[in-house]
Amino acid sequence: MSTALAGPLAGAAHVRPDGWLTTPLTTDSAQAEAQARSLILRRHPAAPGPVRCLTARYRTATFTLGAPARQLLKRHGDEAAYLGEVLAYQLLDADQVLPDLHSTCDTTRTLVVDFLDAPADIDRTGGFEELIAAVATIHTAPARWPQAVADTMAPWRLATTDRPAPGWIRDAAAWRRLLQLTAAAHGEDHVPLGHLDLKADHCRRRPDGHLALIDAETLRPDVTGLPDLITLAYLAQTEGRDLSPRAVRQVYRRCINDLGAQWSDAGLMNALAAFADATGLCSLHGVEQ
Incomplete structure (x- = not known):
């Protein structure tokens, strides 16, 4: 998670220092x-x-x-x-x-x-809920993959017992607890997609009218969707939305369960706490309340 911005995920993510890229592109x-x-x-x-x-x-x-x-x-x-x-x-x-x-x-x-130039106005009525629904769609995509894709992604499936925690995890027991909670909600064969670069400017309209997210380079098949839920709660506060962090969690849980997950509210709050413990996250921005 070293390439993530430090704002909503401060403590769990660190910006890379200048000069890390060996073959930089021209800035002219x-x-x-x-x-x-x-x-x-x-x-x-x-x-x-x-x-x-x-x-x-x-x-x-x-x-x-x-x-x-x-x-x-x-x-x-x-x-x-x-x-x-x-x-x-x-x-x-x-x-x-x-x-x-x-x-x-x-x-x-x-x-x-x-090229999607039309912004998706997430300030309008229902706009932020639409963004949450798009994020939930991404998090549950593995449940809809054709078999060939699912087979290719098998190495990234949830491993709740037999694999060591990633090197960037600070508390391996908390990470294991997070994976167990995620497996209970999504199933053991789930690939935990997450870690989107969520911001208002990255929400655009496709020609068919659907909201689409641009700059998907940060998506990873191993960190679960919890960073995105935390970032949504952060955006709901910093960009003047009318949803409380608690409401963000409730809308997310409704959307993701409609798409096949089985998160209880208590399970989701426990998973958020486990993610914070595992990564050293400084704040959950009220989404756990």
Whole structure:
């Protein structure tokens, strides 16, 4: 969890220091745009033009494709982030909670997706509940995977007894307790998807009107969905929503149980406490109350 922002998950996550990336991308927009044109010609020939640089950062760069923009080229400097984002698109393909993916290239660590410019206003009535429902859809996606995907992801299934805790866990007993509670709610064969980069600006509208989340590179198949529930509670306070943290938990539990989970309120609160104990999380932001 070292790449997560420290805000809502302070204590459980730590920002990486400057200079950790061995092959940083250029931060010069003109140079980044010229590189993108060359990459598209060689690796994404079906992508529309023209190419316009949106962001040029040392870790990622993004470019609109088409006029008006129809697709987005994203380039990663970090291989793990690229593979994580591609994995997210593959695992969530059927649930329509991300932009549509058009092409990828492992060699250049690039992918082309739909460009979603329309914001999903989570301030409007019911908007934040829609975001919670999208997060619950992601957390329960493994229950709907075709058998081939489920078989491929089998190594990440919940292991409540025989595997050591990850190296970033501070309290192995609390981590084991969290996994046991998650297994009781989702089933032993569940792959615990979670760790989304949730923020208002990452909520967009697909052409079909559904809310979609952009920047899925942080999704991981081993940390459970609890970090996302905690982040939702944090957002409900810091971005002026009208839902209390307790209401966030209740809406989340209703949504995720409608999709096949079997969380009791007591079980979910115990799991939140176990996550905090296991990771050293500084605050649950009221979601456990």
